[in-house]
Amino acid sequence: MGDKKPAILHIKxxxxxxxxxxxxxxxxxxxxxxIKNKFNRESAFKHVTTVKxxxxxxxKFIKKNRIKxxxxxxxxxARKVMFLKKEYGLPLIVSFRGKxxxxxxxxxxxxxxxxxxxxxxxxxxxxCQHLKERLIELGCPEKKIKxxxxxxxxxxxxxxxxxFSPDEKIHFLGVGxxxxxxxxxxxxxxxxxxxxxxxxxKLTLIGEGELADLYRKLIKxxxxxxxxxxxxxxxxxxxxxxxxxxxFCAPSYTDKQGNxxxxxxxxxxxxxxxxxxxxTYHSGIPELxxxxxxxxxxxxxxxxxxARAMEWIILNPDKWEEFGRHGRKxxxxxxxxxxxxxxxxxxxxxxxxxxx
Numbered sequence: 001m002g003d004k005k006p007a008i009l010h011i012k013x014x015x016x017x018x019x020x021x022x023x024x025x026x027x028x029x030x031x032x033x034x035i036k037n038k039f040n041r042e043s044a045f046k047h048v049t050t051v052k053x054x055x056x057x058x059x060k061f062i063k064k065n066r067i068k069x070x071x072x073x074x075x076x077x078a079r080k081v082m083f084l085k086k087e088y089g090l091p092l093i094v095s096f097r098g099k100x101x102x103x104x105x106x107x108x109x110x111x112x113x114x115x116x117x118x119x120x121x122x123x124x125x126x127x128c129q130h131l132k133e134r135l136i137e138l139g140c141p142e143k144k145i146k147x148x149x150x151x152x153x154x155x156x157x158x159x160x161x162x163x164f165s166p167d168e169k170i171h172f173l174g175v176g177x178x179x180x181x182x183x184x185x186x187x188x189x190x191x192x193x194x195x196x197x198x199x200x201x202k203l204t205l206i207g208e209g210e211l212a213d214l215y216r217k218l219i220k221x222x223x224x225x226x227x228x229x230x231x232x233x234x235x236x237x238x239x240x241x242x243x244x245x246x247x248f249c250a251p252s253y254t255d256k257q258g259n260x261x262x263x264x265x266x267x268x269x270x271x272x273x274x275x276x277x278x279x280t281y282h283s284g285i286p287e288l289x290x291x292x293x294x295x296x297x298x299x300x301x302x303x304x305x306x307a308r309a310m311e312w313i314i315l316n317p318d319k320w321e322e323f324g325r326h327g328r329k330x331x332x333x334x335x336x337x338x339x340x341x342x343x344x345x346x347x348x349x350x351x352x353x354x355x356x
Contacts, residue, residue: 006066011035012073017044019265075100078117092121101134103259127262128284151337157272159328164317170201173245175266178209181259183251190307192222202226242273250279253300271327276320278309294327
């Protein structure tokens with residue numbers, strides 16, 4: 001791990017290449033070292049360690065690798081590495097992405113722990129303004145909070161206007177884990193409401209998760225031959241599916257445990273490629289999607305309103321390109337990966353300069 005750059009020690013759930021990877025490996029001036037855990041498969045990262053290795057001689061590890069700070073990418077993981085803050089004084093940075101600021105704190109023990117993290121931690125990076133407000137409600141000092149949006153690589157997710165061709169079916173697409181808060185059950189039922197009236201449509205859902213069997217049952221129940229479930233695809237190839245479809249759907253909602261999104265990264269990527277989108281007034285999504293300008297927003301858990309939005313999109317293909325242009329502009333302006341990584345570097349620099 002020898003490198004002259006100062007290092008930030010990171011911990012997150014998955015070591016697969018994905019949406020958070022750039023925040024670890026592409027922050028200029030800093031080398032990212034990722035902590036592996038028992039749930040990880042093969043790593044997408046060059047510099048990898050484990051808590052067990054660190055605990056053998058933490059002082060030596062920190063000095064040898066020039067560790068300057070600890071960045072926990074989910075508030076729920078802070079417990080595993082708090083000793084590095086408490087016992088060795090590493091500046092503690094914690095990102096909050098959804099569940100960790102919404103469902104997780106509903107347990108009193110978890111909330112007590114988070115309050116300790118808020119007291120000990122140095123910098124908190126929620127992925128949207130909505131979660132910032134939630135952290136303040138939970139007791140995090142506002143002066144310690146800075147919003148850091150997840151950015152999109154606008155060179156990789158190139159803009160391609162989505163236009164209607166009369167000789168093809170209108171293709172709706174959803175991408176995400178098959179869990180309640182993604183709202184795909186609602187999407188399937190909304191599709192069922194309009195499919196007889198508009199037979200030249202289809203829907204593809206890409207993902208995996210605990211609700212896959214429920215989705216299959218709904219598809220069978222409503223005899224939805226135009227709905228396809230596809231397992232996770234290689235993240236490096238996901239943009240190909242955005243280009244093949246016409247309209248992106250992200251009907252997220254707050255589940256029974258209170259679990260919320262931050263802002264779905266797949267929604268940002270779809271908008272970067274020029275797709276018109278349908279989503280919900282949920283968490284930070286309205287910070288990204290402007291209703292009637294870059295897409296359509298409907299209330300959470302309203303199958304009727306969701307079906308109505310899908311029907312409107314079907315009947316107004318002349319608006320697709322306009323929605324796509326506005327969506328792309330929003331990504332370039334506020335969710336550009338290069339801009340967000342520069343902001344992350346600025347936050348690191350400011351924090352570490354104050355710690356000297």
